[in-house]
Amino acid sequence: MNKKHWIVLCFLGLFILACKKDNPFKEEIEKFLGFQKPANFPDPGYNFANNPVTKEGFELGRALFYEPRLSRNNTITCGSCHIQSSAFTQHGHDVSHGIDDRLGTRNSPPIMNLAWNKAFMWGGGVYDLDLQPITPITTHEEMDENLENVLNKIRALPKYTAMFKSAFGTEEVTTARFMKALSQFMVMCVSSNSKYDKVMRKEAGAVFSADEQAGYILFKDKCASCHAEPLFTDGSFRNNGLGISPINDKGLYAATLMETDKYKFKVPSLRNLQYTAPYMHDGRFLSLAGVLEHYNSEVQATPNLDPVLDQNGKSGISLSEAQKAILTAFLNTLNDTDFINNKMLSEQ
Amino acid sequence: MITKEKIWKTVLLFSLILIITACSKKEDPAPEFQETNLAPLSVEFDNIVGERTLTFNNTGSPYKNAAGEAFTISRVQYFISNIKVTTEAGKTYTVNQDSSYFLIRGDDKATRFAKVKVPEGDYTSLTFTLGVDSLRSTMPIDKRTGVLDPAAGGGHEDGGMYWGWNNGYIFFKFEGNSAVISDDVNGDPTGKKQFKYHIGFFGGYNAPTLNNIKVISVDLRTAGIAKVRKDRQINIHLFVDIMKVFNGKNTFKIAEKPNVMFDDFTAKIAANFPEMFRHDHTEN
Numbered sequence: 001m002n003k004k005h006w007i008v009l010c011f012l013g014l015f016i017l018a019c020k021k022d023n024p025f026k027e028e029i030e031k032f033l034g035f036q037k038p039a040n041f042p043d044p045g046y047n048f049a050n051n052p053v054t055k056e057g058f059e060l061g062r063a064l065f066y067e068p069r070l071s072r073n074n075t076i077t078c079g080s081c082h083i084q085s086s087a088f089t090q091h092g093h094d095v096s097h098g099i100d101d102r103l104g105t106r107n108s109p110p111i112m113n114l115a116w117n118k119a120f121m122w123g124g125g126v127y128d129l130d131l132q133p134i135t136p137i138t139t140h141e142e143m144d145e146n147l148e149n150v151l152n153k154i155r156a157l158p159k160y161t162a163m164f165k166s167a168f169g170t171e172e173v174t175t176a177r178f179m180k181a182l183s184q185f186m187v188m189c190v191s192s193n194s195k196y197d198k199v200m201r202k203e204a205g206a207v208f209s210a211d212e213q214a215g216y217i218l219f220k221d222k223c224a225s226c227h228a229e230p231l232f233t234d235g236s237f238r239n240n241g242l243g244i245s246p247i248n249d250k251g252l253y254a255a256t257l258m259e260t261d262k263y264k265f266k267v268p269s270l271r272n273l274q275y276t277a278p279y280m281h282d283g284r285f286l287s288l289a290g291v292l293e294h295y296n297s298e299v300q301a302t303p304n305l306d307p308v309l310d311q312n313g314k315s316g317i318s319l320s321e322a323q324k325a326i327l328t329a330f331l332n333t334l335n336d337t338d339f340i341n342n343k344m345l346s347e348q
Numbered sequence: 349m350i351t352k353e354k355i356w357k358t359v360l361l362f363s364l365i366l367i368i369t370a371c372s373k374k375e376d377p378a379p380e381f382q383e384t385n386l387a388p389l390s391v392e393f394d395n396i397v398g399e400r401t402l403t404f405n406n407t408g409s410p411y412k413n414a415a416g417e418a419f420t421i422s423r424v425q426y427f428i429s430n431i432k433v434t435t436e437a438g439k440t441y442t443v444n445q446d447s448s449y450f451l452i453r454g455d456d457k458a459t460r461f462a463k464v465k466v467p468e469g470d471y472t473s474l475t476f477t478l479g480v481d482s483l484r485s486t487m488p489i490d491k492r493t494g495v496l497d498p499a500a501g502g503g504h505e506d507g508g509m510y511w512g513w514n515n516g517y518i519f520f521k522f523e524g525n526s527a528v529i530s531d532d533v534n535g536d537p538t539g540k541k542q543f544k545y546h547i548g549f550f551g552g553y554n555a556p557t558l559n560n561i562k563v564i565s566v567d568l569r570t571a572g573i574a575k576v577r578k579d580r581q582i583n584i585h586l587f588v589d590i591m592k593v594f595n596g597k598n599t600f601k602i603a604e605k606p607n608v609m610f611d612d613f614t615a616k617i618a619a620n621f622p623e624m625f626r627h628d629h630t631e632n
Contacts, residue, residue, distance in 0.1 A: 047488070050488055050490070121513070125513050125514040125515060126512075126513065126514070126515050127486075127515055127553040127554065128486075128488065128489070128515065130488060130489040131489060131498070131512070131515055134498050134510070134512030135512040135513050137512070138503050138512045139512075139513070145503075146499075146502045146503030146506070146508060147498055147499035147503075147508075148499045148500070148501070148502050148503075148508075149502075150499075151499055174493075174497075175489065175492070175497050175498055175499045176489045176490045176492070176493075179489045180489065254610065255513070255514050255557075256552065256555065256557040256558075257549075257557060257558050257610075257611065257612055258555075258557060
């Protein structure tokens, strides 16, 4: 072999190496990673041991999430009231807008970070994600269907029986499998790539601006006792002093019948506020400014008002205009564009 | 010398012994209580209404409660669970929990039997739960199969017994019609004059709340103990008097409470439940 031969061989070798490098990279993209806990999040509460997330289970869950047959007249999907571009809420609707143009009584909550959720619904009553979908499916104003019919409709479609087989081993469509598949999709709806998260994880030199930093300090002082980091909710039920609604929604009380639970609602996360207006359990505030003003001057001493909003003889949280501005700057760091644009979570 | 008298005495003695042995044979002594020596036992929940049998929608001859209100019945169904039997000596056997949930439905006679397996033995007491215990009410979806499947029976407007919004089961569902019900919001605005009693609440998922689970014990000694043996089908026949819902210790009027589901009054109605169950006889 002469010098030329060696050069050709070297080039060939380079090509081979280049090819080899390329292939695993492609595989990496296609590989389903399952549920992954973000580095700055606590351990999830969802029982993954009882329902490990698989690619097939997740894909089945996603198909079911966007399946109109879950509703009585095959018109409404879970995604109808939980729209990805609105961080899986129903943007622009104070209360959920369901089947036959019926209106519910509460604002559609986000499908987001549910693996860390201890209780579901604004007024509680549901404490297991695997049982949650029964509520919208059977509620008169939402999907107005019964579960037996839903399962029968799903069983009749070869697309689904094949997907159940891939996900669970046989074509059998049971309540447990149906619910577990939906849970597998929902727990994958993780929002953890906001600017806040990147700053906390010290990613690629992400830092808060001066206003955001000042807002963060103010947030920790005035808001974090209920909207605890990093999920921005402590998962508790509290009365935040909203005026009693015309329909007298008593919140958690309806599920527990305990006097001490009257007018308590679940503390919502503050993540993705930019996409999720309007705010509160009945969507009464159209803007963040409206919410901040509520805490500043509109908190009412209704039964069971949370003690943190009733200190030193004054209701609410005093906020100057300057404080509202920096707080808003901080809250805007909680918006996660990756989450609302993640193709994996979209209808396929 | 053997006298005639002595012969007679001997004969008499033998006869006596024979009779006694015969008797003790008939006595059929209870086998030794062994948890693995299982035999079938059925408990029959025979729904009645006061002095009458249960018939649905019998508008021609409606029932009448203690308050004098005429009514008909369109639905009666309830969960029976956690069946336990106890012998005279106090030995207790609890049926395996996974095989101990039954939905008794008034419209389907086949559902009136709760069929279980218990050790051979003579039982003087029967205990069961009306409703679904709190443990099962909080179990994962996999454990909610058969009558506990949230998809079973259609929605809660129909025969379904699962409350989606409150993670629990309706223990006792009783519906019917009465002319005394008003057509306004306090009665039945649809004009169907329907009453609905959906009684649930198992005590709360993580904080104690209203608990309407009733554990009911029936003494079998008066109307016949259950002699459970492998070669027989023993049936404990209970009467379940639906009228006691209205006429139990917390008597109430349909006109005043035509709909009871999600409020404290459910406890008043649930308090009447134990009175509904009466042991009529045992088929040994």
